[in-house]
Amino acid sequence: MFFVETIAIPSLGNRHYLAGGATTAVAVDPPRDIDQVIAAAARRGVRIALVVETHVHNDYVSGGLELARVTGAEYLVPAAARVAFPRTPVHDGDSADVDQDLTLHAVATPGHTPHHTAYVLHEAGAPVAAFTGGSLLIGTVGRPDLVEPRLTEELARAQHASAHRLADTLPDATAVLPTHGFGSFCSSAQADGETSTVGQERSANEALVKDADTFVAELLAALDDVPAYYAHMGPVNSTGPAPVDLTPPATADPATLADRLAAGEWVVDLRHRVAFAEGHVPGTYNFEADGQLATYLAWLIPWGKPVTLLAESPAQLAEAQ
Incomplete structure (x- = not known):
C-alpha cells in the first residue's frame, strides 16, 4: 500500500510531497528547509531513495540538491534543464522504482517551463497519483511567462497540450498533486479547491474545457505581476543552492x-x-x-x-x- 504525505508551505503558496511504500520513498519538489521532509520520512519509517524536481523553480530555492546529498538519494532533474551540478537527467518516458510495486514514470509536460516534467506514481502498474508541479493545477495551470517573454505564447500553447496529454492518458481516479496553485505567483490563478483528480479536472480545468486559442488568449490577458525576487531564484537553483542554515537566531537587545x-x-x-x-x-x-x-x-x-x-x-x- 502506498502513501502520499503533503508538506505545505503556506507563506510560499506551495505544496511538496513525500510518497512511498513500506521501506522507501520519493520526495517531489522539496522545500528549502529539508528538515520537514526528513522528519516526515522518519515518522513513516522510510528511507528517501529518490528526490525529483518537476522543473527549475522560479518562486523558491529548492531543497532538492541538499536533500539528495544528506540522504544519499538519487537526484532526478529534467534532462533539458540547464544545471551546474551532478544529477540524473530525466527524459520523457523514463521510470524509476520507488518501493515494491511502486514506480515513478516521467511525462514531459512543457508549458510552465520548456523542460517541465510531471511524474506519475504507479502501484502494481496502475496510475494512482500525478505529481504535476506547475503544469496541470487544480482548476488552472502554471503561468507560462516566467522564463522568457518571447516564449510566453508558445509556452501557453504548450500548457494546453500538456494538460490534455495528462488528461487523455490517466484514469479519472488518478490524484492530481500540483506544487503550485495555493497562493504561489507561479500559478496563473488560485486553486479551485484543496484536492482533485484527473476526472474532476477534465470537467472543470480551464485548459481542458476550452479550445487552445480561447485558452491562450484568456490566460495571457489575465497574467499578474511577478514578485521581484523571482529573477534570482532560477539562477540560484540552476547553479546549485548552498545548504540552508537553520541555526536558531540570536536574541537582539x-x-x-x-x-x-x-x-x-x-x-x-x-x-x-x-x-x-x-x-x-x-x-x-x-x-x-x-x-x-x-x-x-x-x-x-x-x-x-x-x-x-x-x-x-x-x-x-x-x-x-
Whole structure:
C-alpha cells in the first residue's frame, strides 16, 4: 500500500510531497528547509531513495540538491534543464522504482517551463497519483511567462497540450498533486479547491474545457505581476543552492536593534497589524507571520538587504525563519 504525505508551505503558496511504500520513498519538489521532509520520512519509517524536481523553480530555492546529498538519494532533474551540478537527467518516458510495486514514470509536460516534467506514481502498474508541479493545477495551470517573454505564447500553447496529454492518458481516479496553485505567483490563478483528480479536472480545468486559442488568449490577458525576487531564484537553483542554515537566531537587545536600524537594516515585526499599530519600535516594518510572509517580504525588501525578525514567541520565529 502506498502513501502520499503533503508538506505545505503556506507563506510560499506551495505544496511538496513525500510518497512511498513500506521501506522507501520519493520526495517531489522539496522545500528549502529539508528538515520537514526528513522528519516526515522518519515518522513513516522510510528511507528517501529518490528526490525529483518537476522543473527549475522560479518562486523558491529548492531543497532538492541538499536533500539528495544528506540522504544519499538519487537526484532526478529534467534532462533539458540547464544545471551546474551532478544529477540524473530525466527524459520523457523514463521510470524509476520507488518501493515494491511502486514506480515513478516521467511525462514531459512543457508549458510552465520548456523542460517541465510531471511524474506519475504507479502501484502494481496502475496510475494512482500525478505529481504535476506547475503544469496541470487544480482548476488552472502554471503561468507560462516566467522564463522568457518571447516564449510566453508558445509556452501557453504548450500548457494546453500538456494538460490534455495528462488528461487523455490517466484514469479519472488518478490524484492530481500540483506544487503550485495555493497562493504561489507561479500559478496563473488560485486553486479551485484543496484536492482533485484527473476526472474532476477534465470537467472543470480551464485548459481542458476550452479550445487552445480561447485558452491562450484568456490566460495571457489575465497574467499578474511577478514578485521581484523571482529573477534570482532560477539562477540560484540552476547553479546549485548552498545548504540552508537553520541555526536558531540570536536574541537582539534594544541597543543592537537600534544599531541595525541606524545601519539601514530591515527590522520586521511579525505581530498582527493591530498589535503593531498599538505600539512598535520606530523604523520597523510590519509583515504578519500569518499569511504569505515569505512572498511579500521577499518581494519588497531590496535584494541582499540584511533582515531582523521580531517575533512574539520562539515558535513564531522558527516558522518565519
